[in-house]
Structures are given as C-alpha cells and as structure tokens.
Amino acid sequence: MEYGVVVRWWLLYQVLLVVGLPFASRVLPDAPDRGASLAMPAALVLVTVPTLWVGQYAFGTWVVVGVALAVLAASAWLARGGVEVDRRAYGEVVAVFSVAFAFLLALQAADQGVYPGGGEKFLDFGILQSLLRADRLPPQDMWFAGERLIYYYGGHLMAAVGALLTGTEGRYAYSPALAGFYAMAVTGAYGLASTIASARSGDDEPVRQSTALSVAGVAFAAALVALGVSWWVAIVPAAFAFAAVTQSRRVRAGVLGAFAFGFASNLVTPVRLLAAKVPVVRDAVAAAGIQPNRDPTTTPETFDMWHASRVVENGINEFPLFAYLNGDLHGHMMSVAVLFLVVGAGLAYYRTPEGERWRRRALVFGVLPVLAGTMLTVNTWSFPTVLGVTALSVALADARPASLFPVVDRYADRSLAVADEVQRVVVGVVVAGLVAVLAAAAVWPFVWNVLLVGASSRHPAFLPDPTRLGSFLLVHGLFLAAFAAYLVARVARDWRDWAIAGLAAVAAVAFGASFDLTVAGVGLDMVAVALAGPILGAAWLLRRRRTVGYEGVLVVAGAGLVILVEFAYLVDNALSGRFNTIFKVYAQVWALWSIPGGVALASLAARRPSADRLRSAAGTAFVVVLVVSASVYGGLALSNHFGSMDDASLDGFEDAHDRYPAQADAIEWLNDKPGQPHITSAPGLEPYTWQNPASSLTGIPTVAGWIQETIYRGDEAYWTRVSDLDILYETEDPVSRAVLLRKHDVEYVWVGPLERERWDVAEMADEPGIAPAYRNEEVTVYAVNETELVETRN
Structure with missing residues (x-):
C-alpha cells in the first residue's frame, strides 16, 4: 500500500479546503459551515479553469503551480480580514471527507488496478496519462496519434492538476483522484443537506434513543428473516440509522444526505431477495417488468x-456506490462535486433577499457561468441539468425573477397568480440561456477545440x-x-x-x-x-x-x-x-x-412537540426501514469485493503485471519515455478487452486505438488508419513501410501477442532507420529514426 501517496493527496485536499474557504464563504455566508463543505471543489475549479486557458499555449507542472499560486494569493486577499467558521462545523467537514476518502481508497486498494473490462478505465486512465505527458491542451488522443482529444476531459484535467501538485505518477494518481472526487461529493451532500435543513423551523427534536433503538432492533430482525442475509449486513445499517436519527436536525439531515449519495442503493437487491422467499413478491416483480434477462429473484x-x-x-441505471465500486474515473462521477457547487450557488441565490439585486446578479451571471462552463468540460451530459437547476432556482426563489432586470420588472404583470408563475418560468429560462452563453465564453478553448468538433455526431x-x-x-x-x-x-x-x-x-x-x-x-x-x-x-x-x-x-x-x-x-x-x-x-x-x-x-x-409517540415511532420506522433496505446491496457488494482482494495497492499497473507480466514489463519501459512519441499497435476492434494496452496505460498515442474513435472521428478516418497499419506490419517493401511511418510520425513500432495474432508481421529489423529498442519473450519494440528511413518519393 502506497501510504505516502495517500498522505500527500489528503494534505492536498486539506490545502484546497483552506484555499477555497474564502471563496465559498462569500457564496454561502450564512451556512452553518460557511460553505466549507464546498470549498475543496471550489478551489479545484478556480485552478482548473485558468489552467485550461493557459494550457492552450503551455501545460505542465510549472504552469499548474503558477496558476495555483495565483489562486492562493487571491484567497489570501479575500481572507485578509479573517474567515469566521464554526470549529465544530469545520471539523465535521474534515471528518466526513476523511472517512469517505479512506473508504474509497480501501475499495481501490482491494481492486486490481486499471483493467479494460467492465467499464471505461482504459479510456479514463489513458486520458489522465496523456494529460500528464502533454505540453499543451487539449492533449493528444492516445488512441488517434497526431490528433487532439475530442472528449470532455475537464475532470481528468483536475486529476492531472492534483497529480502535478503532489508529484504523483499517473499510475498512482488514478485512485486518490477518484477517491477525492467521491469524498468531495459525499462532503458536499452532507453540507448542503445540513444547510437546507438548518433553515427550517420545527422538526428540531431528535428521536428518543429508546424509540430509535426499538425501531432499529425490529428492522434488524425483520431484515434477517425476510432477506436471508448475514446478520452484519442488517445490523450495521440498523445501528447507523439509530445513530443518525438521534442527532440534531442539521446533523441528521447531513448524515442521511451523505448516506443517500455515498452508500445507498436502489431497491432492486432487497426486493429480489424478498422475492426469493415470498412467491407473491416474485410474481409481482415479474408482472411489473424488469430487464428480460434479469431473474426477479436473487439470494446472497x-x-x-x-x-x-x-x-x-x-x-x-447506475447509482453512485456501484459506479465508484466499479472504479471508473469517468465524467458522470467526477462531475458530481461540480454539480453540488451549482446547487450551492443556486441555494445562495434562493436565500438572497430580493433587495440585494447586485448579489443575485453576481451569483447568476458571475459564479454560475464559471461553474456551468466547468461542467461543460467535465461532463457535457450534465450541462443541461446545470441550466435547469439555475432556471428553477431563479423561478422558485422568493425573490421575483423579473427584479433582476428593472426594465422588464416595470412591465411584469402580477395581477394573476397564473401569469406570475408563467413569468417566473420564462425569466428563469432566459437567465439560464444567458448563463449558457457566458459559460461557453468562460471555457471557450474547450468549446472551440473539443465540443464543436464532436457535436455533429x-x-x-x-x-x-x-x-x-x-x-x-x-x-x-x-x-x-x-x-x-x-x-x-x-x-x-x-x-x-x-x-x-x-x-x-x-x-x-x-x-x-x-x-x-x-x-x-x-x-x-x-x-x-x-x-x-x-x-x-x-x-x-x-x-x-x-x-x-x-x-x-x-x-x-x-x-x-x-x-x-x-x-x-x-x-x-x-x-x-x-x-x-x-x-x-x-x-x-x-x-x-x-x-x-x-x-x-x-x-x-x-420528534415533534405536537405529535404523539406512535407517530414519532412510525416516522422513525419508515426511515430505518429505508436505510436498511438501501444498505443491503452495499453490504453484499463490499463482502464480495474485499473477499476477492489480493494485495492492497493503488498501482494502476497491478492488473497488467498480474495477468500479462511480459507485456507489462514492456509497457513499463515505454512509460519511461518522455513526451508523446507516436507508436503503432494493433487496433482495438474488440473494446473492453486487452486491446491497445501500451497506449492506454502510458498515454503515448497509437495510430489507431479502440474502435470508439469512430464515434468521434468517423468511420472513414479510423478505418483508413487501420488499413495503413495492415500494410505497415505486413508489407515486405521497406519503401511502403517508410512512407507510412513518416505519414504518422511514428517513433516506436510495438509488436506483441495481439499484433502477431492479427498480422504475419514482417521482419523489419534490418531495414534502415528501424532497430529493436526493447525485447522480451513476448514483446519487441522497434525504434524508428525517421531521418534514416529509406528514401521515398514525394
């Protein structure tokens, strides 16, 4: 286990918390934690967006460090008068983050590193490695040598920023980056739920411990009998529910919000377990309809x-625990922390009185466009959701939306309730449209180089x-x-x-x-x-x-x-x-x-002052049953996950060394090469299998990688490259080979089991400009000296 890496990354996130707090506290000054639960992603966004712009001209460690120092200076200026934060609330943020961070790192350590099956790890890791090798943005596409990446890479850029600031190799940065995104999201859910709950009057009394203990005990016993799971699968969530409901309203909401995001599952598993024991439930599930190849029942x-x-x-129908347990560093998982920043900004607008017009304008036309633009780069799929949350926050706030625009407000008709609601919606949509335009401007390099290029498909x-x-x-x-x-x-x-x-x-x-x-x-x-x-x-x-x-x-x-x-x-x-x-x-x-x-x-x-004990017990029972039901999946999944654990490691190359040791050694050799030299390898025509491992694990671009490139580049461009590779590997004509090597600016030719399986690989070691640079029992890597290749006619 790489404990030094863990400590460095945890310290990085604590620095981000301190740096981001002056900014977050300006957005949510009246939150119990002054916005501390959102400070880490806020600081990360503030570093990433300028890096995106500067990176169009130069990218690397010193660029990231320079931008980070500028953000640090701005934070220090904002905090010059001090930032008052309740120590307990601040401690809660650190504790929630640390627990979530350690939890996901444990999951990652029990996994086998980066592997191609069951997800997008080869894609995500390849993008991260490509960024760490890049000298400008966007980085080269590791599956399409010579062309820039056409994919939303903002989250991977955030991970790369963390790797460069902590001095971590990509192979070790993948897991703590993923754990950080997860922990920031869990912490954001905690902080936002507790902030929203703290604003409400009433409902302040926690459930009596005697009531909570009785209800939790009954739920535990019922789960054992009905679901047939091991005792600890039921008792742990029952104990958690007991502890949660006996806290204050603010803490109760925060803990349950963090649980809902970080550990809860849908109801598929408990219902299918129950269906295995109760025929009427099985028949009901089958009649109601689920995916045809799914049996209505299951057992532990x-x-x-x-x-x-x-x-x-x-x-x-993914949910967070499944996604993070599966372990992809994918856009829909990295974007949650940014989405929660949007929710925080929307909450800030919602809580701002109508008279503070300039503050409301600053939130919707200053803060939200930066966050929306960041979302464009991290997970473009979530961009419409950001606009929707913006529109709803404006439309449903107590402050009249039209008051943002005095000229419009003068002519607003508020005589009819229906007209007022329509006007709220219309103005909310208009504001969201303006935010969209400003967001595109905030991250224009990404829009121009990536989004507009790939939108046509x-x-x-x-x-x-x-x-x-x-x-x-x-x-x-x-x-x-x-x-x-x-x-x-x-x-x-x-x-x-x-x-x-x-x-x-x-x-x-x-x-x-x-x-x-x-x-x-x-x-x-x-x-x-x-x-x-x-x-x-x-x-x-x-x-x-x-x-x-x-x-x-x-x-x-x-x-x-x-x-x-x-x-x-x-x-x-x-x-x-x-x-x-x-x-x-x-x-x-x-x-x-x-x-x-x-x-x-x-x-x-x-426990409401006006309610009797039975009503309080009924509400508590409802909550405990939902918590226990939503936890069964997690208990079974974690048992299987840790039960198959081998060595605890955060090394992304672990699976490669375990399953393909000779190829892994060659990949290690290639990974030590600086920059982004181009290589050739067999095209990845069977995705989610061991295809293009050299480019995916190193970030060094190959001429034609996984077939997903047809989605972004089109069929003709991809298959032309595949045809070039067919000739390059099999031709006996050195001139033809030299033409293709020069065409794609190739520096290394990779010949491994996949290449020999696809082609009758020609002997090229005796040709001018081509010489073996690495060789083991499975892999030969030829180095190409373009100036020494045989002469070709133009």
Missing part, C-alpha cells in the same frame, strides 16, 4: 453487484421505448417514497390526510400500470408521469407556498429529468436508443435527489 449466494444497475430494459430524438413500472419503482422507489411521505407530512393534519395520500399513491401506480398514451402512433406508458409527476407538482406548489424550502427545488429538478427522458433523448454513435441518455441522466438524478433525500428523511425521523 447468487448476488452480483452488476444486476442492480441493469434492470431498466433500455438503459443503464449527436442529435435529439423523441418518444423512446418507455420504462416499465417494475423497473421504475425499483430504481426510483427509494426517493419517491421518501419525498411522497415528506411532502404529505408538511401538510397532513391527521390520519385522514395520510389515508387519502395512501389511496392516491395506489391510484397513481394503477394508472401508470394500466394507462397508455398514444402520440403520433407511438404508445407511451405513463409510469413516469403518474409516479414522478405528482411529486413534481406537489414540490413546486409547496415551495411556492413556502411550505418546503430549497429541497423542493431539487425534488422538482430530479423529477423533471426523470419525466423528460421518457419523451426525449440524445442519439449518439456510442449506444443505440436512449441507452446512454438513461445512463447519464439517472446518475444526475440520484446526485440531485440525495440532498433533499437527506432533508426529507431527517424531517420524517423527528
């Missing part, structure tokens, strides 16, 4: 961590195959149940209101299961509209009536996304239908909903 012995993320028939489409009732409930049921109970609790007067709400929920499920809408000859199931629609409408209405706070804005945002993808999606060349849209949007919904999820659960698990 047959549990597979992948199943819970693959129940939607035409999409991937994507277009919107409408009316996809809908999500079935069973899949929808299993994937979103955890949050839908929490929000429904919370919203009803805000307005319910007695048991009659709860009974009416229960009947309405049953009717909504029945409606979604039985009613189809036909549009343009296409049948649409109304599952999302029937189940998420009422949640959206109720949250909007109660927010406007000031019955709920900013948590209502986030509930609306998530519900809107869930409904939207049932009617529209983005077509790309990566996967058919709305497969990718479901994947990327559901990940954002989970992140957005984890914050109000913590607020809702904290409110439901509270």
